[in-house]
Structure formats: C-alpha cells, structure tokens
Amino acid sequence: xxxxxxxxxxxxxxxxxxxxxxxxxxxxxxxxxxxxxxxxxxxxxxxxxxxxxxxxxxxxxxxxxxxxxxxxxxxxxxxxxxxxxxxxxxxxxxxxxxxxxxxxxxxxxxx
Amino acid sequence: xxxxxxxxxxxxxxxxxxxxxxxxxxxxxxxxxxxxxxxxxxxxxxxxxxxxxxxxxxxxxxxxxxxxxxxxxxxxxxxxxxxxxxxxxxxxxxxxxxxxxxxxxxxx
Numbered sequence: 001x002x003x004x005x006x007x008x009x010x011x012x013x014x015x016x017x018x019x020x021x022x023x024x025x026x027x028x029x030x031x032x033x034x035x036x037x038x039x040x041x042x043x044x045x046x047x048x049x050x051x052x053x054x055x056x057x058x059x060x061x062x063x064x065x066x067x068x069x070x071x072x073x074x075x076x077x078x079x080x081x082x083x084x085x086x087x088x089x090x091x092x093x094x095x096x097x098x099x100x101x102x103x104x105x106x107x108x109x110x111x
Numbered sequence: 112x113x114x115x116x117x118x119x120x121x122x123x124x125x126x127x128x129x130x131x132x133x134x135x136x137x138x139x140x141x142x143x144x145x146x147x148x149x150x151x152x153x154x155x156x157x158x159x160x161x162x163x164x165x166x167x168x169x170x171x172x173x174x175x176x177x178x179x180x181x182x183x184x185x186x187x188x189x190x191x192x193x194x195x196x197x198x199x200x201x202x203x204x205x206x207x208x209x210x211x212x213x214x215x216x217x218x219x
Contacts, residue, residue: 031205037152042113042197042209050205088152096205099144099156107152 002027006091006103013085013110021076021106023091030095032074036060037088037105046089049074078108085110114138117198117210124217130185132213134198137179145172145183146197148212154197157183188217 004025013019025032031050035043045058049068063082068074074093078085091103116135124130136143145157158165158172160181165172169192171184185192198210 033207040211042115042211043199043207045207048206090152090154092154094205097141097201097203099159100146100154100199100207101156102146102154105152 004091004093004101004103006089006106008106009104011106011108013108015110016080017110018077018079019085019108019110021078021089021091021108023074023076023103024072025074025091025093025101026072027093027101028071029093029101030071031093032068033092033094033100034058034064034066034074034076035090035092037090043090046076078110113210114208115198115200115210117196117213119213120211121214122216124188124215126189126217126219128188128217130188130192130215130217132183132196132198132215134181134183134210135179136181136198136200136208138200138208139202140200141203142201143174143181144199144201144207145181146199148195148197150194157196185215190217190219193217 007022033048034046047066049055065077090105092100094100118133142161148154169186174181193216195212195214197212201207
C-alpha cells in the first residue's frame with residue numbers, strides 16, 4: 001500500500017542534542033512538507049520541497065534543517081538552536097492540486 | 112489574522128445529532144480541504160472541493176466561493192466520529208493554510 005512513513009513515533013532527547021526525524025513516501029509525489037503542531041494552534045509549515053535537491057523555508061524554519069536527496073525521502077533535523085523543540089511533527093506529501101497525504105507523526109520531547 | 116478561521120473550537124454532541132462545523136478563509140484558493148485527526152495524531156483527508164457540495168457516507172462538505180465559506184456536516188453522528196476536524200485551503204502554488212481545528216466529541 002502506498003503511503004508516508006514517519007519514524008520513530010516517539011522520540012526523547014536531551015537539550016542541546018540534534019535529532020533527525022525520518023519521512024519516507026512511496027506515493028511518487030513531488031511535493032513534501034514538514035509541519036509542526038502545538039496544542040491550540042493550526043499546523044505550521046517548517047520546510048517544504050517541490051522537487052528533489054530543492055527546498056524552501058516555511059513560516060517557522062529557524063532551528064530546523066532538511067534535505068531532499070531522493071524523491072522518496074525528506075528528513076528533518078531539529079537542531080539545538082530550536083528554542084522550543086518539544087512538539088508533534090507531521091510530514092506530508094502531495095501532487096499538484098491534490099489532497100495532502102500525512103504520515104502518522106513523530107512526538108518529540110526534549111528535556 | 113489567520114488565513115483560515117474555524118468555528119466552533121470545541122463541540123460536544125449526543126449520538127444521532129446533526130453536526131455542522133464552519134470554515135471561513137481570506138485568501139485566494141484553488142481548493143478547500145477537510146481533514147480528520149484522531150487521537151494518536153494521524154491526519155486523513157476527508158474532502159477536497161473547489162465548488163458546490165460533496166458527500167461521502169454521513170459526511171457532507173459544501174463551499175460557497177463568493178462568501179469564502181465552507182461547512183462540514185455530519186448526519187446521524189456516532190461516537191466514532193469523535194476527532195479533530197481541520198479546514199485547510201490550498202493555492203495553485205501548492206501552499207496550504209490550516210485552521211486551528213474543531214474538537215468534536217460525540218457522547219453515546
């Protein structure tokens with residue numbers, strides 16, 4: 001079955017450590033997105049990529065980095081520069097003018 | 112001001128009730144989306160529409176382009192409908208804007 005796989009589901013890190021969240025899709029979608037979800041707020045865009053080897057910052061990119069070396073993969077690194085990294089992170093993909101497909105999310109807790 | 116506003120934020124209904132969730136937007140769009148998020152976090156797309164009305168089972172979505180307004184209706188609500196419903200809009204650049212969601216609880 002086609003879909004988006006995010007791993008791990010839960011992730012715990014110490015403050016000051018970088019951490020990478022995985023996102024893989026087998027839907028052959030060109031566009032991929034990373035969103036952050038906090039209680040009481042809508043999804044906020046961190047980074048997006050419309051094509052391999054190209055990506056753009058979203059509204060809250062500071063403290064995050066991404067790569068898009070393969071069409072299927074769009075990993076997100078949460079760096080130690082992100083001041084408030086504890087959140088629920090969602091990866092999504094889509095074709096042009098089509099619905100978003102979401103992964104099941106990664107809940108990151110930094111202490 | 113958010114590009115997408117939803118109401119109500121929270122909604123509690125008795126099983127069997129007819130439910131309406133509203134969404135207004137302030138930007139130009141190519142489509143409007145209704146999404147469902149269950150506890151545990153995964154999000155699924157329920158509808159994508161650019162005009163008129165769509166129906167899937169007990170769910171109906173409507174959009175009024177002139178009014179920049181959409182509604183999601185659930186007929187004969189059931190406890191398994193309990194979830195967060197999110198309205199989103201997209202443009203021709205494949206950018207998405209999201210509402211903050213409506214948390215629905217259906218009581219048996």
